[in-house]
Amino acid sequence: MKQADLLYTGKAKSVYRTDDPEVYIMKFRDDITAFDGGKKDTLAGKGRYNAEVSTFIFRYLGEHGIRTHYIESIEPGVIAVQNLTMIPLEVIVRNVAAGSIVRNYPFREGAPLDPPVIVIDYKSDAHHDPMLNDELIYALGIATPEELDQIKAMALAINELLSKYLDLRGITLVDFKMEFGRSNGRIILGDEISMDSMRLWDKETGASLDKDVYRFEKGDVMETYAGVAKRILSAPWGEVK
Numbered sequence: 058m059k060q061a062d063l064l065y066t067g068k069a070k071s072v073y074r075t076d077d078p079e080v081y082i083m084k085f086r087d088d089i090t091a092f093d094g095g096k097k098d099t100l101a102g103k104g105r106y107n108a109e110v111s112t113f114i115f116r117y118l119g120e121h122g123i124r125t126h127y128i129e130s131i132e133p134g135v136i137a138v139q140n141l142t143m144i145p146l147e148v149i150v151r152n153v154a155a156g157s158i159v160r161n162y163p164f165r166e167g168a169p170l171d172p173p174v175i176v177i178d179y180k181s182d183a184h185h186d187p188m189l190n191d192e193l194i195y196a197l198g199i200a201t202p203e204e205l206d207q208i209k210a211m212a213l214a215i216n217e218l219l220s221k222y223l224d225l226r227g228i229t230l231v232d233f234k235m236e237f238g239r240s241n242g243r244i245i246l247g248d249e250i251s252m253d254s255m256r257l258w259d260k261e262t263g264a265s266l267d268k269d270v271y272r273f274e275k276g277d278v279m280e281t282y283a284g285v286a287k288r289i290l291s292a293p294w295g296e297v298k
């Protein structure tokens with residue numbers, strides 16, 4: 058497979074076409090941003106860690122029956138993925154109250170959310186990712202009721218699998234963001250699942266193990282990313298049933 062022209066460049070990844078129209082190449086860059094792009098930096102090696110963790114999680118989910126866009130790893134920080142028509146939704150599952158839900162609603166930081174809460178934002182830089190509800194999603198023509206039901210069911214199944222896995226590694230999955238796409242009428246998990254898109258707390262100490270370290274200057278970002286990548290990747294396959 059040969060890399061062709063640049064299709065899309067986001068805040069932290071670039072996507073290239075290949076000579077196969079069904080396959081794209083996704084490059085995880087070392088750029089890191091927060092607060093709607095208001096804070097920006099480049100941290101050498103960050104892309105590689107996020108790619109490694111995303112790859113591991115996609116493979117783990119795939120082994121457990123979740124359809125993902127992951128095809129194969131090409132080199133550090135670079136993976137081949139299936140060409141999806143992306144659905145402009147940020148699907149967030151929350152197990153513990155933190156971040157914007159605490160700022161915007163009367164939740165106490167750290168309060169468990171059981172059952173988990175799904176929050177869906179409109180992925181649009183121009184509109185600053187506003188929260189949607191089901192009716193707005195249908196009215197905007199973003200997804201059908203059947204598709205949205207499927208997306209929510211997949212999001213909860215992914216949350217259960219990931220929470221269980223990370224718990225065994227001593228990590229609480231506080232919340233995380235997913236993006237989905239369509240291919241041949243099927244809903245497939247796309248984008249990435251990494252330290253940039255999950256909120257992770259150490260089960261013992263409560264320490265942040267994710268992009269909050271960068272957002273709120275809680276410590277050395279690269280040390281945190283390297284450490285959490287090692288913890289996530291250290292488990293043998295098949296440990297979680």
Ligand code: 5GP
Pocket residue numbers: 147149155156157158186232233234253254255256268
């Ligand atoms: P919050 O709404 O609390 O800011 O974010 C909830 C969760 O979704 C966090 O784990 C956060 O990292 C993730 N998230 C929300 N919006 C985005 C986004 O635009 N990009 C990425 N990578 N993650 C996001």
